[in-house]
Amino acid sequence: MKKLSARRRHPLAALVVLLFALAVTGGLYAALAPADKAQAEATAQSPNGIEEGKKLYAVGCASCHGTGGQGTTDGPSLVGVGAASVDFQVGTGRMPAQQPGAQVPKKPAKYTQTEINHLAAYVASLGPGPNIPSENQYSPENADIAKGGELFRTNCAQCHNFTGRGGALTDGKYAPDLEGVSPKHIYEAMVTGPQNMPSFPDTTLPESEKKDIIAYLGEVNSDQSKSPGGFALGGFGPVSEGLFAWVFGMGALVAAAVWLAARTAKVKKS
Structure with missing residues (x-):
């Protein structure tokens, strides 16, 4: 017991315990984490990944957002927007923008996912911000x-x-259609608040509630739930439904009233 107690008080004992804990943690992560995903994340966040992202940024982004992401009159600052914002904007094809306007529309992505990861890693290195969510989060x-x-x-x-x-919305802006948008991009939009949308961090909308919203959107836009009662009228709710009822419903009632009045008058004459 005295020998064991003496070893515990050895100056290198804490270092040995720390190294052992790190080795165990690394081994468990390597064994349990998906290999492809872990490798992709490590590559993107590595100095080489950040350097590759910097090169891509210089060619496709710097003209609007500045050489160091500080922003210009043509584009906002990217310092602190985080990797999730880059993954959303570039992954949905909104960036690079074709031309300035009230709102940048969604279009086919110009970069591969690997290139997007490199761009995200570089922008994330400019300042802390929301990370790209894992599949478990969304x-x-x-x-x-x-x-x-x-x-x-x-x-x-x-x-x-x-x-x-x-x-x-106002001034030529609009809230985009969410049908067909991937759960990851919906989650990133809630976290980052792109364009006219407010952000919903975990302090405002916890991760579990974000998943509930994603599940709801997946359900209402699924093939099984599309207009089970008939024509969907665009899915715009009471405005279009009320207009339809007013134009066609009231129109039919007026036509019926006119027909009855004419028929009644004809019967009286005869």
Whole structure:
């Protein structure tokens, strides 16, 4: 016991324990983490990955956002926007923008996912910001769809309408259609708040509630739930439905009233 106690007090004992803990942690991560994903993340965040991202940035982004991401009159600063913002904007094809305007539309991506990861790593090195989420963070598996619908109607439907079909805003801006948008990009949009959208960090909307919203959008836009009662009227809710009822419903009633009045008058004459 005295010998063991003496070894514990050895000056190198703490270092040995630390090295052992690091070795165990690294071994468990290598054994349990998906190999391809772990390798991709390590490559993107490595000095070489950041350097590759810097080269891509200089060619495709610096003219608008500045050589160091500080921003210009043609584009905002990228310092502190985080890797998630880059993955969303470039992954959905919104960046690089074709031309300035009230809002940059979605279009086919110009970069591969590897190149996007490098760009994201470089922008992340300019200042801390939201990271690219893992699949576990945005996967709708076991999420509460009903709660997601309530959260979406409370926080999002004012712009996107209650099924996520989008809608017009002011000054030529609009809330985009969310049908077909990947769960990862929906999660990143909530975290980063692109363009006219407010951001919803975990302090405002916890990760579990973001997953509930993603699950709700996946459900209302699935093939099984599309207009089970008939024509969807664009999925815009009471505005288009009320207009349809007013134009066609009231029109039919007026036509019926005119027909009855004419028929009654004809019967009286005879």
